[in-house]
Amino acid sequence: MSHAAVSPVLVIHGGAGVIKRDMTPAKEQAVRTAMAYALQDGYARLKAGGSALDAVAAAITVLEDDPNFNAGKGAVFTHDGSNELDAAIMDGNTLRAGAVAGVEHVKNPILLARAVMEQSPHVMLSGTGAEAFAKEHGIALVDSSYFRTEARWQQLQKALKEDAAKQPHADVETAKHFGTVGAVALDAQGRLAAGTSTGGMTDKRWGRIGDSPIIGAGTYANSGCAVSGTGWGEFYIRTVAAHQICMKVTQMRVPLKRAAAEVINQEIPSMGGNGGAIALDAQGHISIPFNTDGMYRGWIGADGVPHVALYGDEDDGTAELPAPAPADSVAQP
Numbered sequence: 001m002s003h004a005a006v007s008p009v010l011v012i013h014g015g016a017g018v019i020k021r022d023m024t025p026a027k028e029q030a031v032r033t034a035m036a037y038a039l040q041d042g043y044a045r046l047k048a049g050g051s052a053l054d055a056v057a058a059a060i061t062v063l064e065d066d067p068n069f070n071a072g073k074g075a076v077f078t079h080d081g082s083n084e085l086d087a088a089i090m091d092g093n094t095l096r097a098g099a100v101a102g103v104e105h106v107k108n109p110i111l112l113a114r115a116v117m118e119q120s121p122h123v124m125l126s127g128t129g130a131e132a133f134a135k136e137h138g139i140a141l142v143d144s145s146y147f148r149t150e151a152r153w154q155q156l157q158k159a160l161k162e163d164a165a166k167q168p169h170a171d172v173e174t175a176k177h178f179g180t181v182g183a184v185a186l187d188a189q190g191r192l193a194a195g196t197s198t199g200g201m202t203d204k205r206w207g208r209i210g211d212s213p214i215i216g217a218g219t220y221a222n223s224g225c226a227v228s229g230t231g232w233g234e235f236y237i238r239t240v241a242a243h244q245i246c247m248k249v250t251q252m253r254v255p256l257k258r259a260a261a262e263v264i265n266q267e268i269p270s271m272g273g274n275g276g277a278i279a280l281d282a283q284g285h286i287s288i289p290f291n292t293d294g295m296y297r298g299w300i301g302a303d304g305v306p307h308v309a310l311y312g313d314e315d316d317g318t319a320e321l322p323a324p325a326p327a328d329s330v331a332q333p
Contacts, residue, residue, distance in 0.1 A: 006190045008046035009284045010055050011299040012038055012183045014069045016230045016276040018294030020311050031068050032308050035298045038062035039306040042183060047304075052185035052193035052226075053091055053114065060087075060110040060195050063181040067149045069296075070179025072108060075147050075199025077156040079163075083147040085199055086213040087113040088124075092192035092221030099124040099213040103131055107140040110197045113213070115139055124213060152202070159203040169203070180212055182228030184221070184280040192282060194221040194242070196228045211236035216243035224250035224282045227260070230295065231275010235268045245279055256280075260287040286318050 014035060023031075042059030046052070064072025075083040087109035088099035098117025101124060106112050115137045116125050125133055134141060162169050182196040196219040198212040210233025211218030218229040220242035227242035236242070241263050248259035260279045268274065269291055276290025278297065288297050290312070297316055298308040309316035 014296030036306040055185040056195040087197035088219040089195040180230040184226035192226040194226040235273025
């Protein structure tokens with residue numbers, strides 16, 4: 001598929017459900033710095049002529065390596081005290097996709113997901129099989145101790161005490177299953193890609209898998225739209241949220257911001273869920289809807305400047321971007 005040259009764009013998220021009063025100034029600065037670095041690293045790939053897939057994988061790898069995010073190094077603990085990681089990536093130009101679920105020794109699950117897409121006949125691999133594939137294809141494996149951070153361990157201990165007392169979880173991230181990183185990108189050839197990576201939910205049991213590695217639920221891209229979600233995964237699975245947003249955009253000609261808001265801020269909350277998403281269309285329009293107190297989010301475009309925001313009342317700069325063209329604004333049937 002040939003595309004006219006366009007201005008590259010990269011959008012990332014580091015999870016929904018941010019509560020301002022719970023974050024120290026030091027942690028806030030660390031999060032902002034990591035988000036900016038992820039944007040710069042991913043955008044450098046785009047400016048060098050790299051693909052949207054390259055940018056998505058690069059940005060997510062930065063966030064997986066940072067302990068402040070629930071992915072890779074900062075993954076939360078399961079009920080049994082282990083770390084189970086999920087990730088997915090999708091090429092909107094070809095509709096190829098790769099995903100991994102329940103891996104416990106993969107340093108960067110997003111890189112394994114890409115390897116599954118590019119070097120296997122499958123879309124999703126899980127557990128020990130996925131790790132055997134990783135070993136065969138030179139994807140870095142680490143001891144499980146690599147993922148342990150004291151903050152995440154204490155988060156689990158608190159949840160276990162609440163379980164024992166039959167109390168609801170007081171921590172918002174634990175109670176609402178928040179904690180994901182993701183990226184969507186548009187490259188100079190007009191190709192879109194999406195990726196998502198997560199450590200799942202604190203205190204999860206029975207090998208639970210959320211929406212992040214499920215193509216169409218937490219991650220989806222086609223030739224006209226790319227989406228990565230973050231929130232209560234069960235609801236994103238049930239609404240096939242990422243795919244639904246893109247179908248509204250590409251098939252029903254609904255403007256991106258409206259399409260994303262209808263799913264994230266209307267349909268999912270109406271069912272009892274919450275969270276957010278990042279969405280990008282083939283013209284470079286950005287949408288970052290969320291219905292939580294905040295969401296780690298950022299984007300970078302033609303000016304090469306990283307725009308990062310964390311809180312719900314903080315301007316992320318997307319309100320000033322050009323609105324979708326009138327031709328995209330056909331009403332729903």
